[in-house]
Amino acid sequence: AQKVTQAQTEISVVEKEDVTLDCVYETRDTTYYLFWYKQPPSGELVFLIRRNSFDEQNEISGRYSWNFQKSTSSFNFTITASQVVDSAVYFCALSEGRETSGSRLTFGEGTQLTVNP
Amino acid sequence: GAGVSQSPSNKVTEKGKDVELRCDPISGHTALYWYRQSLGQGLEFLIYFQGNSAPDKSGLPSDRFSAERTGGSVSTLTIQRTQQEDSAVYLCASSFRGQPGEKLFFGSGTQLSVL
Numbered sequence: 001a002q003k004v005t006q007a008q009t010e011i012s013v014v015e016k017e018d019v020t021l022d023c024v025y026e027t028r029d030t031t032y033y034l035f036w037y038k039q040p041p042s043g044e045l046v047f048l049i050r051r052n053s054f055d056e057q058n059e060i061s062g063r064y065s066w067n068f069q070k071s072t073s074s075f076n077f078t079i080t081a082s083q084v085v086d087s088a089v090y091f092c093a094l095s096e097g098r099e100t101s102g103s104r105l106t107f108g109e110g111t112q113l114t115v116n117p
Numbered sequence: 118g119a120g121v122s123q124s125p126s127n128k129v130t131e132k133g134k135d136v137e138l139r140c141d142p143i144s145g146h147t148a149l150y151w152y153r154q155s156l157g158q159g160l161e162f163l164i165y166f167q168g169n170s171a172p173d174k175s176g177l178p179s180d181r182f183s184a185e186r187t188g189g190s191v192s193t194l195t196i197q198r199t200q201q202e203d204s205a206v207y208l209c210a211s212s213f214r215g216q217p218g219e220k221l222f223f224g225s226g227t228q229l230s231v232l
Contacts, residue, residue: 033218043206045223052218091160095218101173102148102215107160 002027004094006108013082014116021077021111023092029053031097034068034075035105039089048090051075082115089113119143121224123209129230130199138194138227140209146222148215149192151184154226155205166192167215199231 003026013019025034036048049059051068059066063080079086089112093105122141130136142149151163162176166186177183181200186192196203206226212219 031217035220037223042225044225045208045210045221047220047222050218050220093160097217099215099217101217102150102165102167103212103217103219103221104150104162104165104173105160105221106162109159 002029002032002094002096002106004092004106004108006090006092006111008111009109010112010114012114012116015084016081017115018078018080019082019113019115021079021090021092021113023075023077023108025073025075025092025094027094027096029096029098033095033097033103035093035095036066036075036077037091037093037107039091039110041088045091048077079113082113084115084117087113087115121209121211121222123207123224123227125227126225127228127230129232131232132201133198135195135197136199136229138196138207138229140192140194140224142190142192142209142211143222144190146211146213147189148212148219149186150210150212150221151192151194152208152210153205154208158205160208163194165215196229199229201231204229204231 005024032053037045065078067076089110092108149166153161165173168189181197184194208226210221210223
């Protein structure tokens with residue numbers, strides 16, 4: 001069965017610091033997809049990124065970057081020069097390539113990030 | 118609609134009562150998912166709909182929980198004889214065709230409190 005582990009329950013940083021959120025996953029499938037979602041205080045989950053298991057290229061989007069390493073089954077998320085608006089719960093999630101489950105996601109426990117001014 | 122809409126946003130009920138939670142997915146999305154978010158429990162999958170059928174309902178915690186979807190659109194999650202442990206935020210999501218790896222779009226959830 002698939003599993004996602006986010007070992008960091010809470011992280012607190014000061015504005016402008018860089019912060020990395022860790023994500024480790026387990027799956028027996030060779031085809032799978034990894035996601036990061038952000039949940040601000042309003043409660044609605046916001047999609048940030050998706051990677052498939054065949055694409056290990058790291059990705060950068062503005063202040064956000066993602067490091068996907070199959071060798072360590074990790075998909076870490078870094079925020080550079082953090083801002084107060086980045087304060088939220090961040091979820092890492094895994095979707096396996098089985099059509100009977102659609103794009104069902106298995107989520108990690110989430111990391112509460114607090115960025116202090 | 119423009120996004121996934123859930124109602125009510127908050128529901129307070131007494132133990133033993135039945136409740137119905139509604140989800141209106143993004144127009145044209147054939148796949149619909151229900152999740153439950155409890156304090157300290159993370160996000161827990163409940164059920165997946167493709168059209169009006171539910172090929173994966175493996176996450177429903179007990180036979181007090183049921184869900185249906187009509188017209189390939191609106192879905193209702195029903196909890197019978199509610200218990201205090203049912204208190205949680207119930208999130209609905211939809212995706213375009215339910216293909217593996219598709220992005221899920223989430224609603225704002227229904228906060229259920231069972232007294």
